[in-house]
Amino acid sequence: MSCIQTHLSFSALSLSPKFHFVSDSKSNLRIKCAVGEAVAEPKAVSAAEPLLLSAARGENVERPPVWLMRQAGRYMKAGHISYQILCEKHPSFRERSENVDLVVEISLQPWKVFKPDGVILFSDILTPLSGMNIPFDIVKGKGPVIFNPIKDASGVDQVREFIPEEFVPYVGEALTILRKEVNNKAAVLGFVGAPFTLASYVVEGGSSKHFSKIKRLAFSQPKILHALLQKFTDSMAKYIKYQADNGAQAVQIFDSWATELSPVDFEEFSLPYLKQIVDQVKQTHPHLPLILYASGSGGLLERLPLTGVDVVSLDWTVDMAEGRRRLGQNVAVQGNIDPGVLFGSKEFITNRINDTVKKAGRGKHILNLGHGIVVGTPEENVAHFFEVAKAIRY
Numbered sequence: 010m011s012c013i014q015t016h017l018s019f020s021a022l023s024l025s026p027k028f029h030f031v032s033d034s035k036s037n038l039r040i041k042c043a044v045g046e047a048v049a050e051p052k053a054v055s056a057a058e059p060l061l062l063s064a065a066r067g068e069n070v071e072r073p074p075v076w077l078m079r080q081a082g083r084y085m086k087a088g089h090i091s092y093q094i095l096c097e098k099h100p101s102f103r104e105r106s107e108n109v110d111l112v113v114e115i116s117l118q119p120w121k122v123f124k125p126d127g128v129i130l131f132s133d134i135l136t137p138l139s140g141m142n143i144p145f146d147i148v149k150g151k152g153p154v155i156f157n158p159i160k161d162a163s164g165v166d167q168v169r170e171f172i173p174e175e176f177v178p179y180v181g182e183a184l185t186i187l188r189k190e191v192n193n194k195a196a197v198l199g200f201v202g203a204p205f206t207l208a209s210y211v212v213e214g215g216s217s218k219h220f221s222k223i224k225r226l227a228f229s230q231p232k233i234l235h236a237l238l239q240k241f242t243d244s245m246a247k248y249i250k251y252q253a254d255n256g257a258q259a260v261q262i263f264d265s266w267a268t269e270l271s272p273v274d275f276e277e278f279s280l281p282y283l284k285q286i287v288d289q290v291k292q293t294h295p296h297l298p299l300i301l302y303a304s305g306s307g308g309l310l311e312r313l314p315l316t317g318v319d320v321v322s323l324d325w326t327v328d329m330a331e332g333r334r335r336l337g338q339n340v341a342v343q344g345n346i347d348p349g350v351l352f353g354s355k356e357f358i359t360n361r362i363n364d365t366v367k368k369a370g371r372g373k374h375i376l377n378l379g380h381g382i383v384v385g386t387p388e389e390n391v392a393h394f395f396e397v398a399k400a401i402r403y
């Protein structure tokens with residue numbers, strides 16, 4: 010196949026013979042294919058199945074689906090009623106994330122502006138905690154605050170079993186509305202925090218730099234931590250099922266801080282609980298794609314597929330081609346692009362997307378960042394990211 014490439018030097022593309030890009034009026038990337046050549050035509054996307062689900066399941070897709078972690082939020086000024094205006098009217102994060110109308114409105118903002126292939130529920134990994142008898146708030150400029158951090162066995166005893174329909178009915182209602190609104194043109198994504206990451210907030214009392222309190226507990230009174238992790242495990246497995254039953258079509262598990270653990274400790278305090286969650290969910294929801302994200306996971310990559318998840322989301326400290334190799338064939342891959350790339354030039358962003366897609370190879374790939382969008386990211390660069398990503402054809 011001889012494709013003529015204009016405007017940009019893109020020698021890397023030649024490594025993938027079937028790969029071509031549709032021309033795109035706004036980006037610099039233009040690759041044309043000689044007339045009469047056998048170029049695989051993009052197949053029509055099934056109306057019944059959002060692209061993201063097909064990619065997560067390893068089915069044949071015309072391009073990698075795309076969405077961005079933290080795609081709704083403070084960087085967004087665009088939209089009918091912007092997030093920033095909503096924040097002025099409703100200054101409490103808990104109100105914004107626990108009121109059905111606000112949750113739906115905020116979740117749909119990026120959908121309306123960028124048309125991503127995944128629409129994630131606006132919520133937080135900490136949202137289930139108050140129902141579990143762990144009062145918290147998310148304070149502007151400070152982040153999460155747990156009012157009574159857990160220190161001992163009696164603290165763990167007071168943690169209540171999570172009953173989603175009773176404690177967070179607004180999540181189910183919001184997901185049901187989102188599913189109707191998005192109408193299979195994208196996948197509605199739910200999410201939960203992983204046991205170790207939730208425990209880290211609850212024991213540290215909030216965000217942490219050295220994770221010394223949870224490590225003190227892990228390395229001096231492991232039974233107490235295990236009891237807490239087990240409670241979060243059963244609760245989050247239930248929560249995932251509840252989200253799926255109410256409209257979520259895939260669920261991402263955030264174990265953001267598991268990588269603070271050395272591999273041997275990850276194998277004790279995170280991996281078995283993640284595996285239990287996956288096993289419990291797959292028993293009743295065998296076709297629900299589960300995505301696992303852990304930031305800084307380079308040292309643990311080979312262990313992540315052992316959880317049984319369908320998709321592993323990479324941060325940017327590992328090369329995508331290497332990450333793919335190390336994860337093996339059975340798992341799909343997501344993420345990997347440094348959120349800082351969105352502060353670069355449009356040409357740089359285009360090149361980085363293309364490089365990532367090429368390294369991920371055809372199929373089983375969901376384009377995303379290696380962590381959430383950073384506040385202050387230029388919105389026009391986010392728009393460019395989606396535009397370039399959605400114009401890709403394998």
Ligand SMILES: Cc1c2[nH]c(c1CCC(=O)O)Cc1[nH]c(c(CCC(=O)O)c1C)Cc1[nH]c(c(CCC(=O)O)c1C)Cc1[nH]c(c(C)c1CCC(=O)O)C2
Nearest residue numbers: 078079080081082102129130131132133134147152263265
């Ligand atoms: C660790 C973690 C949390 N929350 C989450 C994680 C895992 C992902 C990660 O590793 O970042 C997950 C999360 N939090 C939020 C979402 C919404 C969905 C999305 O757009 O991705 C998701 C998926 C909204 C939110 N959750 C929070 C915000 C920022 C506060 C706001 O916009 O009012 C948003 C948009 C608050 C929050 N919540 C948390 C922190 C550390 C903070 C403070 C962040 C900050 O202030 O910069 C805990």
